[in-house]
Each structure stands twice: as C-alpha cells, then as structure tokens.
Amino acid sequence: MEGGRFFGAFRACSGITDAVVLNHVPVGCNWGVGMFNNISSQPDIRHACTVVHEREIVFGGEEALKRALRLADKTYDAPLLVVISGDVPSIIGDDIQSVIDSLSLKKDVLWMEAAGYKGSMRDGYEDALAKLGSLMKERDVKKRSINLIGLCPDDFKVHADLKEIKRIIEALGISVNSTISMCSLEEFCAAPAAELNVVMGQGAKLAKYMKNEFGVPYIEVDYPYGLEGSMKFAEALCGNLDVEDSGEKCLDLEPFERTYLYLHEMYGTSVSVTGDFRCNPMADFLERELGFEIEVKSCSEEDRSSFEENVRSSNTMMLFGSSFERGLARDLGIPLMRFVYPVFDQVCMCDYAPYAGFRGAVYLTESIINSVMGFDGKSR
Amino acid sequence: MPLSTPFRSKRSSGVFHGDLMEQADLSISSEAEDDGSRQNDAPRRNGEYNDIQHNLLSDRTFLDIHGCISRLAHYHGIDCKLSGSVYVVSEIEGALPLIHGVRGCAFHQRLSPRKLYSPVYTIACTNLVEEDIIYGGEEKLRRGIYDAYNRSRPELIAVLPTCISGLMGEDVLSIIKDVKDDIPCDLVFVPSEGFAHRDHDSIDSIMQYVATSWKNTSQQFDFKGCGQVDMLAALAEQLMEEQDVIENSVNLESNGRYTYGFNLELQEVGRILGQMGVSINAVLPTTTVERIRQAPAARLNIARSRTDKWAAHMKDKFGTDHIKKWPHNSGIDGTARFLQDVGSRLGLDGEAEAVIDVEKKRAAEDLAKIRQTLSGHSFAILSQNLIFNPHRMKVYLNDLMLPIKYICIDSLVLNRLKVSQETRDMMMKNMYGIFDEMTPDFQVLIDPSAEELHKVSKEVNYILGEFITSPIHEKVSEIPVLDTSLLCNLLYRTSFSIIVELGSHLVQKINRPQIKDRRLIVSRLKYNSPYYPMLDDPRISSSISMWHGIWRATPSGGC
Numbered sequence A: 001m002e003g004g005r006f007f008g009a010f011r012a013c014s015g016i017t018d019a020v021v022l023n024h025v026p027v028g029c030n031w032g033v034g035m036f037n038n039i040s041s042q043p044d045i046r047h048a049c050t051v052v053h054e055r056e057i058v059f060g061g062e063e064a065l066k067r068a069l070r071l072a073d074k075t076y077d078a079p080l081l082v083v084i085s086g087d088v089p090s091i092i093g094d095d096i097q098s099v100i101d102s103l104s105l106k107k108d109v110l111w112m113e114a115a116g117y118k119g120s121m122r123d124g125y126e127d128a129l130a131k132l133g134s135l136m137k138e139r140d141v142k143k144r145s146i147n148l149i150g151l152c153p154d155d156f157k158v159h160a161d162l163k164e165i166k167r168i169i170e171a172l173g174i175s176v177n178s179t180i181s182m183c184s185l186e187e188f189c190a191a192p193a194a195e196l197n198v199v200m201g202q203g204a205k206l207a208k209y210m211k212n213e214f215g216v217p218y219i220e221v222d223y224p225y226g227l228e229g230s231m232k233f234a235e236a237l238c239g240n241l242d243v244e245d246s247g248e249k250c251l252d253l254e255p256f257e258r259t260y261l262y263l264h265e266m267y268g269t270s271v272s273v274t275g276d277f278r279c280n281p282m283a284d285f286l287e288r289e290l291g292f293e294i295e296v297k298s299c300s301e302e303d304r305s306s307f308e309e310n311v312r313s314s315n316t317m318m319l320f321g322s323s324f325e326r327g328l329a330r331d332l333g334i335p336l337m338r339f340v341y342p343v344f345d346q347v348c349m350c351d352y353a354p355y356a357g358f359r360g361a362v363y364l365t366e367s368i369i370n371s372v373m374g375f376d377g378k379s380r
Numbered sequence B: 001m002p003l004s005t006p007f008r009s010k011r012s013s014g015v016f017h018g019d020l021m022e023q024a025d026l027s028i029s030s031e032a033e034d035d036g037s038r039q040n041d042a043p044r045r046n047g048e049y050n051d052i053q054h055n056l057l058s059d060r061t062f063l064d065i066h067g068c069i070s071r072l073a074h075y076h077g078i079d080c081k082l083s084g085s086v087y088v089v090s091e092i093e094g095a096l097p098l099i100h101g102v103r104g105c106a107f108h109q110r111l112s113p114r115k116l117y118s119p120v121y122t123i124a125c126t127n128l129v130e131e132d133i134i135y136g137g138e139e140k141l142r143r144g145i146y147d148a149y150n151r152s153r154p155e156l157i158a159v160l161p162t163c164i165s166g167l168m169g170e171d172v173l174s175i176i177k178d179v180k181d182d183i184p185c186d187l188v189f190v191p192s193e194g195f196a197h198r199d200h201d202s203i204d205s206i207m208q209y210v211a212t213s214w215k216n217t218s219q220q221f222d223f224k225g226c227g228q229v230d231m232l233a234a235l236a237e238q239l240m241e242e243q244d245v246i247e248n249s250v251n252l253e254s255n256g257r258y259t260y261g262f263n264l265e266l267q268e269v270g271r272i273l274g275q276m277g278v279s280i281n282a283v284l285p286t287t288t289v290e291r292i293r294q295a296p297a298a299r300l301n302i303a304r305s306r307t308d309k310w311a312a313h314m315k316d317k318f319g320t321d322h323i324k325k326w327p328h329n330s331g332i333d334g335t336a337r338f339l340q341d342v343g344s345r346l347g348l349d350g351e352a353e354a355v356i357d358v359e360k361k362r363a364a365e366d367l368a369k370i371r372q373t374l375s376g377h378s379f380a381i382l383s384q385n386l387i388f389n390p391h392r393m394k395v396y397l398n399d400l401m402l403p404i405k406y407i408c409i410d411s412l413v414l415n416r417l418k419v420s421q422e423t424r425d426m427m428m429k430n431m432y433g434i435f436d437e438m439t440p441d442f443q444v445l446i447d448p449s450a451e452e453l454h455k456v457s458k459e460v461n462y463i464l465g466e467f468i469t470s471p472i473h474e475k476v477s478e479i480p481v482l483d484t485s486l487l488c489n490l491l492y493r494t495s496f497s498i499i500v501e502l503g504s505h506l507v508q509k510i511n512r513p514q515i516k517d518r519r520l521i522v523s524r525l526k527y528n529s530p531y532y533p534m535l536d537d538p539r540i541s542s543s544i545s546m547w548h549g550i551w552r553a554t555p556s557g558g559c
Helices: A004-013 A027-037 A054-059 A062-075 A087-092 A096-101 A121-133 A158-171 A185-189 A204-214 A226-241 A254-258 A260-266 A279-289 A301-312 A323-332 A357-373 B020-027 B031-035 B047-073 B081-091 B103-109 B130-135 B138-152 B163-168 B172-180 B201-215 B227-239 B262-276 B289-293 B309-318 B331-345 B349-374 B392-399 B412-416 B421-437 B450-459 B471-475 B497-511 B538-551
Strands: A019-024 A047-049 A080-085 A108-113 A145-149 A175-180 A196-200 A218-221 A270-274 A293-298 A318-321 A336-338 B095-100 B156-161 B186-189 B249-253 B279-284 B300-304 B321-325 B379-383 B404-409 B443-446 B462-465 B481-483
Touching: A004 A019, A004 A027, A004 A080, A004 A121, A004 B103, A019 A027, A019 A062, A027 A047, A027 B047, A027 B081, A027 B103, A047 A062, A047 B538, A054 A062, A054 A087, A062 A080, A062 A096, A062 B538, A080 A096, A087 B163, A096 A108, A108 A121, A121 A204, A145 A158, A158 A175, A158 A226, A158 A357, A175 A185, A196 A204, A196 A226, A204 A218, A218 A226, A226 A279, A226 A357, A254 A260, A254 A357, A260 A357, A270 A279, A270 A301, A279 A293, A279 A318, A279 A357, A293 A301, A301 A323, A318 A323, A318 A357, A323 A336, A336 A357, B047 B262, B047 B497, B081 B095, B081 B103, B081 B156, B081 B227, B095 B103, B095 B138, B138 B156, B138 B172, B156 B172, B156 B227, B172 B186, B186 B227, B201 B421, B227 B289, B227 B309, B249 B262, B262 B279, B262 B331, B262 B349, B262 B497, B279 B289, B300 B309, B300 B331, B309 B321, B321 B331, B331 B349, B331 B392, B331 B497, B349 B497, B379 B392, B379 B450, B392 B404, B392 B497, B404 B450, B421 B443, B481 B497
Parallel strands: A019 A047, A019 A080, A080 A108, A145 A175, A145 A196, A196 A218, A270 A293, A270 A318, A318 A336, B095 B156, B156 B186, B249 B279, B249 B300, B300 B321, B379 B404, B379 B462, B404 B443, B462 B481
Antiparallel strands: none
16 A cells, blocks of 8 residues: 555655645645654655635635645745645646636746546656656756655655765765755756766656756666665666776675674575565565565565565565554564655664665664564564 | 453452453553553552553653654644544454545555554555546445455444545445445444545634533534544444443443553543442443444443534434533542542442542542642642643642642643634633632733743742643753643543642652753754744744644635
C-alpha cells in the first residue's frame, strides 16, 4: 500500500525548500502528507490547505482556492506557491488555471493535478518534478558538475545520506549543482547548469525533459548502499564525466575489522526486504556484501500485497522496510530495520550517521549488528 | 490480532460477569508489550500510589512521545473524519476497516492521530482508480468485501466511504445488503467522507459547550462531522442486538487503549464499581465485536460527555439508560457525586454510599499528611489556556488545600482558534462564576505579561505549570515551577487516587532538592510567543496564520 499520486506530488514539491505547497484538498489529505513530512523536520511547515468542505462540493472549490491563494500570497515569505489539486477538485472540475489567472499575486504560482486515483506515488513524483521543470532556465554549463535527482525531504536518513553522497562526489573532483528535490527554488532553476543529471531511483521524467530542453544528459544509478554500491555509484559518475575514478580511496575497512567476528556470525542470516526503488540496492548490499539470504523481496506496489503472506511463511529473521512493517516484525518476533518512507517512529538528527555511501555502509552494518544483538525476543 | 498480557494490580479487582474479566483484560491490554517497550506488568514500586505514578510515567514516556507530532499538526490543520472512524474500528478486537476509496486514504489513515504509537497495520482498501471513477466502484466494493473477509477472516468489517466514493454517489448500503448473507461476519457502514468533517463553526460550538457544561449538565451537543462519534453511533445502530438485561451492569465508554491514563482509570472505576456490586458489561469500543453486540445487556451506559450519540441511540432502541461524566464531576466531592449518581440509577444508593464513604475516608487520611506539607508554601497556578476546567481549582483548594495566591490563565489559544467574542465572554463569565462560588483568596490574571509572571513568581514559593510547561520554566531557571502535567490532565477522570497522587507528587517535588544550574537544551531555542511550544520560525508562524485564515474564512471571502 502506498500513498498514490497526491503523496508523490507533495513529496516532490515540498522539496523546494523555500516554496509553499498549497494543497487544494479536504483537511484529511493535507493532514496525511504533513504527518509523514514533519517527523524529523519539525519546524519545516510550509504546507497549507484550502479546506475543501461540503459547501465546495456543492458550489465548487474555486472560491476557496482563490481565498487561500490570496492569503498565502500575503502570509508567506516565499518565492513560489505550488498548488496541488487532489481527488475532490479533480472530480468536481475546479478550473485551477482560471483561478490563478484571475488573481494578481506577488508570488509565482504553479499548479499540478494530482488526484490520488490517477496513479502511484512514483507517478506523482515524476510528473510533479517534470512540471516544476518548466521553471528552469538555460544556464552556462559548469564543468564537472552534476544534479542529483530522486530525493525527497521526508526520506529516512536523507540529510545524512546527502551529506555523505556529496562528500564522495566532491572527493572525485565533481561538484553538486542541485539536489532535486531538496534545494531552494533558485538552486532548482539553476539545474540546467549541470553537466550531467544523476537519477537515483526516480525522477527520470525530469531528466528526460532536461535532456530535451537543455541538452543535459542523464544516467540512472542505484541508491548507493554498501561499499560496492558506493563504488559503482562513483564509477558511473566518473565514467560519464571523464574523471579518474578514485572512489576506492574512500574505502575504509578498519571499522569492519573492529567487529569482523560478528560479521562472520551474521553471514547467512535470512532477511526480507520491502520498499521503493531503494529496495533492490539494499537487498544487494545485504546479500552480496554481508552475505545475508534474502527470503522475500518486494520492490513494487504489485508485490506488496503478497509480501506479508510470504514473509510469514518464510524463515525471515530480520525485516527491512518502513515503520509500517513494525506490526509484522512484532508478530514474527524479529527485529525491523527501517530504511524507506515512511518512517514515523524513529528520527534522524545526526547528519554524520548515513545509510548511503561508504560511511553509510559502516553505520548501516553497525545498526544491523546492534539491532540483532540488542534484540530481546529471539523466538517466535 | 495479538492478545497481550493483562494489566495486573493489587488494586484492580473490578467485577466482570461471565468471561468478561478476560474480555476486559483485552480492553486494557496493549500491543506495546509485544515489542518489550512498555512495562505495564512491571513490579510495582513502594506502595500503591507509586503504582499510579509508575504507570502514568510509562504512558507519558512511551505513548506521549508519539503524540507530540499530532499536537504540532493541530496548530496548522485538522485530521480527516475518516481517521476518527478508522480509530474506533482499530479499537475493536477482530474488526477490520475497509476503506472505499483511493489507496492514498488507506495509506495515511493507518497512522491515526489518536494512536500514533500503534499504527493500524491491517486495513483493507478498494483502491479506486480512474476507471472506477468513470464506471463506478460498486463492483469493486463488492469484491473488496469478499476479499477482505477471505484474507483476514475478521468478525466485523466496517465499510468506510471516502470523499471519492461519496462524490461518486456509490450506493454502499445496497452493496452491503447484497453481500451480507454471503459473508460470515458482521458488516457495518459508517459515512466517513472527509469533506463532511466538522466545520469551522464547530470550534465556537465546542467552546460554548465546554463553558456551559462547567455549570449546566443538560445541554446537548451535536458533534457533527466527527468520525469517532458517527462510528460509535453506527455500532449502536447496526451491530448491537437486544439482550436480556444483566442487573447492575454498565458499559463504559473508553478514550481508547492508547490514550494517556486509560488503564488507570479503567482499573479504578472497575474496582470501585465492583465494590458497589456493579459489573462492567463492556468497555466501548475497546473490546471484542461480540461484547459490542451484547452491549444492550447493560443496565446503564456511562458515556463521555461529548461523544454520547451512541448512548442516545441505545436509549431509543434498547431503552438503556445513560449517564454522562461532566466537568463538575471533578475532585473528591465531584467524583463521589458522580459515582453516587451511577449507584442511584442502578438502585444501589446504599451500596454506593458505603463504598464512596470508604474511598473518601481513605483519600482523606492520605490527603491529611499531604495537606500538612503543602500548607507551608504558597502557590500560583499557570494554565496554558482557557479550555482549563475551572473545577480543577476545587481540587487544589478543597482537596489539596493549597494556599493559592494567583491563577494565571493564558487565553491566547482562543485567539488562535478564532473563538467569537460572544463565546469568550460566556467562557469568562462562567469561569468567574465558578471561582466566585469558591470564595477565593486568589487573584486571577488573564494573559499576564512575562514581567507580570516574573513578579508573581517572586510572591509565591512555587508555580504549578499545567497543561504544558510554561515558557518561563524554560527560560528563567530561578522560577520554581513544578510541572504537574503528569497528573493534572487526569483530574477530569473518575478517580480518587489521582487526586491523592497529585498531592503526593507535589510533596515529592517540593521535598526534592531543586536543581539550580540546569541549562536545558530546549531553553536555548527560541519559541513563538503566542503559540508556545512552537518554535519562533517564520515557516511555522506563517502556516499557523494561514490555517487560521482559511479555517475561519467565510464563504463570501473573509480574507
């Protein structure tokens, strides 16, 4: 079960860190996206809603939108208002563009249709980024610079992961131009200055748009989990930018030596993994680098319904997923490692404790070992 | 669904008829024990009251930490009507919510604001897509009901329409009627369309109701648009069945197993009622499907004052009498009066009186020592907002006999909620009316400035910080604030022990050496003055302003 198109659009747009997202929806949809958004970013509240209520169902939601836009224009200190129109306005046929055109606002306004019934969370993310792409302008290209595409501000560990990924990239002599979507509007609009777009799991639609509009080539890479995953990531960047691959210089085995006996013991551990596009790279790390046995893996919405059933009938000893897998882990009496959206029962405060990249491989391994060793309930 | 360890306490000896002790244990159990994070079954500390404190600390530590996100979100939004319905279903052992809508609704409604600690892991959804919007989703609902049953084998499926199915005009009731005979479980339908949530006018109505109920117990209040209210009413209408009435039995409406202090209240009420010869038929809705069906076996329903539509329905359909717990049923005397009323309704006046006398005597003995210590100090009370129940003062004045010099009330929350001047005036009038009855020696300060608060702090030995800790506690370490939030929010509950425990807690705090050199990390942060404890951050203040503007906007264009 995943959030659908509306959630995807919200997650993409809220990543423009100085924009305000105005959800043209009833209160509940706005509440839902906000709850998952603010677990580890509590002051970052830049979303509001038009409060579509019964009266809007009868009379239409355009007046409510108009009022909200005027108020948002007056209230927020932000360069951009993004209107995300959800299920109800889509069905009652609100003419969003006409509302926007009828107002003289100080701020730029962009809107997108994101009815939940019109696609998946991934679809919503892709389309929203592509729509935001229309704000980009041609720039002079900065040599050896890249954009990272595919991030969301409410991803688990995203700040720490980004810090580590940037560290690796900069160590290669490459600069990061924009991180999409976890950047200011100005940084977002300046994205065409990059020499290469690096799509990490999602955001390919924007990358294609930028290739067509601005000639920025793109590559698609896995989210860099593990030492191998990080080296592959570095290799892909270097190969495409004609830079000498010095990724291996970042490799530091010393932390693994400190706990190598536990790594031996954990070899062969049966685990199951579920999640979005991060699922496969995580499973690769667990299987290829830690030597775990993957019992059940579910990387797509279609697989998810049978995931739980399959895990229950497997020998899974540890589960990797989101906070929503906690119930299953508890039922089975096994530890849960949270790594994918949504995580709402753990916080990320330390920017130096990533799961991605070389340092992330260490911290992830440490967390797995601690999670197993500290687990008090070995039997089902 | 997991059945967990019963809560045990030597003071928990409520009488539950038939197999209800077991059922009630389900009601007060917690999934939390399963992952070892809560220790409700932990050995008790010294004496009985420490047991209360231990359990409250456990609730505060392991439940409230999740709740802060919901409290934050309420500053700039409200949750969906559907979430109230899902919440109630999730309280029922063996029930499954089936959401007739898009997957996004089912995705986020699993995290109900009232039980963030424990998401609703099992939820079914018809997953309406564009094709269904065009051709209709009724067939999908029909299949969804069969599928939900086959997958989860629930005892009850609650079919919950959403904005989309509501807009599409889906005939959910007909589908339910069609499949009812084929599905070997109960089916309940609850209108849960998100756009039918409570309206902006409801805040004013709620505040009027609150202020009126301080004095008057007869006012009825239609809490329109609340999923919780409608779901409870639907259970009464569609699930409950006529039963032979069990004499001297009651149903209790619960706040929910993951609400603060729930276990304790149930324990104490069960014990006292048991001693009166009253058995608990069901704890609604925190029980099994079967117990809810059999709820009409109770002679009396004990309802929460705001959400009693279900009880009114049971009165109409089954003739079950009901009684509400009101704000003025606070304190030793208020609690005693309430329990006496329960006894009277059941024809157990004498029994109730005898039990209440014992309870009051016991509380008085315990309170005597506490009062002695507290009488040697002077106090001010700092309440964060006007929703503050003025009857709480009776606990401080009459039960704990605190020498109170000031009561400082922050009414800014009413500005935040855009409560009308008329309602505010009524609240103030009623509040002062209650204070006048107490012939107080204290002075009431409404919205005192920081300077005034500082001055107050110099004139008393201690300030009791209620609701949430006051900003002055965080900022000025020399002001001796005693944080009473652990207990003071439970003073509305039916409990003598909580009052004694509050007194004991204050004595402990006073006797404990004050830490003079605290440099709290939270004190280094800058807070938003009218919206403490929100941070002073333009993103937050703008979003709060935006919410107020939209929520209170008139259809004709108030902004």
